[in-house]
Amino acid sequence: MNPGRDAAEAPVPSPDAPYDADRAFRELLRGLRVWDHPLPSFDASQAPDAPLPLFRRWLREAAEAGQPEPHTMTLATADAAGDPSVRIVMLHDADERGWHFGSHRGSRKGRELADRPRAALLFYWAAVGRQVRIEGTVTAADPGESAAALHGRSTGSLAAALVGRQSEVLGSAAELDRAADAAWDRAVREPDAPVPDWTRYTLRAETAEFFQGDARRRHVRLNYRKDGATWRRELLWP
Numbered sequence: 688m689n690p691g692r693d694a695a696e697a698p699v700p701s702p703d704a705p706y707d708a709d710r711a712f713r714e715l716l717r718g719l720r721v722w723d724h725p726l727p728s729f730d731a732s733q734a735p736d737a738p739l740p741l742f743r744r745w746l747r748e749a750a751e752a753g754q755p756e757p758h759t760m761t762l763a764t765a766d767a768a769g770d771p772s773v774r775i776v777m778l779h780d781a782d783e784r785g786w787h788f789g790s791h792r793g794s795r796k797g798r799e800l801a802d803r804p805r806a807a808l809l810f811y812w813a814a815v816g817r818q819v820r821i822e823g824t825v826t827a828a829d830p831g832e833s834a835a836a837l838h839g840r841s842t843g844s845l846a847a848a849l850v851g852r853q854s855e856v857l858g859s860a861a862e863l864d865r866a867a868d869a870a871w872d873r874a875v876r877e878p879d880a881p882v883p884d885w886t887r888y889t890l891r892a893e894t895a896e897f898f899q900g901d902a903r904r905r906h907v908r909l910n911y912r913k914d915g916a917t918w919r920r921e922l923l924w925p
């Protein structure tokens with residue numbers, strides 16, 4: 688194994704020195720890098736008038752560059768007191784109506800969105816050094832559209848939705864095993880099984896920011912802001 692430059696420069700710990708977990712962790716962090724591989728350039732002056740085509744292009748380029756799971760995104764919501772929470776969800780579609788995802792109405796995020804239908808999405812695609820932030824208002828689709836969207840997805844997605852009770856406290860792993868097995872059997876047997884709690888949500892963007900990372904930290908940030916029927920574009924300091 689080649690120890691590399693960092694290892695060669697690291698002080699050799701005495702065999703009697705106690706293991707310092709804090710220090711080891713800090714050194715691990717310091718040894719990690721971002722933007723240390725060739726990245727695409729981004730000419731913001733050539734960007735389209737609206738964020739959707741650019742988003743679609745960047746997602747495709749992230750997938751082509753080998754970014755694992757580029758269609759997963761961080762969804763931030765807030766409760767009625769304004770306390771934030773985040774989690775990963777899957778992007779089901781992005782079109783003129785907005786960015787679509789699915790979840791349980793009774794989950795923490797579902798309850799937060801019912802109280803306060805505002806959210807932020809974040810995509811980070813390390814393979815291309817790109818980040819996209821989208822903010823806006825979220826609407827819940829009606830039961831018919833939600834059901835159609837769920838039943839158009841895989842058996843695994845239906846089985847996961849059928850398990851239900853998302854974000855409730857789980858009594859034991861065995862309880863989940865039984866529920867998951869029953870849900871899977873039902874999803875196979877009944878591909879149109881109803882899941883009334885499962886909801887398709889759509890975030891209508893009001894701002895969308897595209898960040899292109901650069902090895903020399905000369906990052907490009909292009910922000911789109913909705914202004915009536917059109918989008919305003921502005922560069923931001925990195």
Ligand SMILES: Cc1cc2nc3c(=O)[nH]c(=O)nc-3n(C[C@H](O)[C@H](O)[C@H](O)COP(=O)(O)O)c2cc1C
Binds near residue numbers: 790795797853
């Ligand atoms: C890769 C990945 C994809 C996920 N996709 C979804 C999803 O599409 N919908 C969903 O409700 N939860 C999804 N989850 C689970 C959420 O991150 C989260 O644990 C769950 O929705 C409960 O969140 P909440 O308690 O904040 O409501 C996904 C998790 C991961 C790691």
